[in-house]
Amino acid sequence: MSLVKIKQLTLQFGGLTAVNDLSFEIPRETIMSVIGPNGAGKTSVFNMITGFYKPTKGDIVFDGTSILGKKPSMITQMGMARTFQNLRLFPSLNVLENVMSGMHSKTKQGIIGALFHTPAQKREEQTIVDVAYECMEFVGISSYAGRTAKNLPYGIQRYVEIARALAARPKLLLLDEPAAGLNMSEKQDLIRLIRKIQRDLNISVLLIEHDMGLVNQVSDHIVVLNYGQKIAAGTPSEVMNNPKVIEAYLGSEDEAI
């Protein structure tokens, strides 16, 4: 059974149809990318999968359960985590604290535990710190643990966001333009990291990305959108040789495939 089933999804903003009758599935333990020219509907799809936008029509089934009508926090608890195109770290907190915040949805101890600092609360705090260190080590940023997020280079901040998403122990990790602002060598490191996440943690990854080199190197499957509709789907070589895809990109002014 696929991890995610997107069924005839449509999203309208007033008279504008941002996503139109879109269906595709995300198999388990794969890396999948959604690509398309500017305004094609990629972010809208992400926002519907993560519960930020409510579809006008259609359904999204995650791990056997429809997520329609569920709040983003509940969807996170079900096993989805995301990063954002524009980083959303807590700028004044350090890296450890930012990564710990990714486990917010998993904590059990309530207000009583926090107020009286019960043994259960202490154990939970220690677990959160341990998991945060595991995640920082996994992405290679543990040496930055005590550094304030806003003072770090942009590439490291991106990794902090990924570590924070991993701390939620997701089944599906959604990465929104993770290569934006990275240089060539940082992009190669990112490709290795995305593969390692899928391989070692058995997580499915859904990626929106403009960098075609990265998409080609990292994806098992690609879905191509244009004007909110799926115009192609398949392996990177199938998709890149598809005349509809070439036309969609050549028709766009600011991007080349």
Ligand SMILES: Nc1ncnc2c1ncn2[C@@H]1O[C@H](COP(=O)(O)OP(=O)(O)OP(=O)(O)O)[C@@H](O)[C@H]1O
């Ligand atoms: N909140 C909104 N209100 C109105 N229209 C919106 C909203 N969000 C997106 N749109 C419109 O929906 C269409 C799809 O936008 P979306 O951001 O999903 O595309 P995208 O493929 O992610 O684009 P980009 O690559 O530029 O980020 C666009 O025409 C956009 O202007």
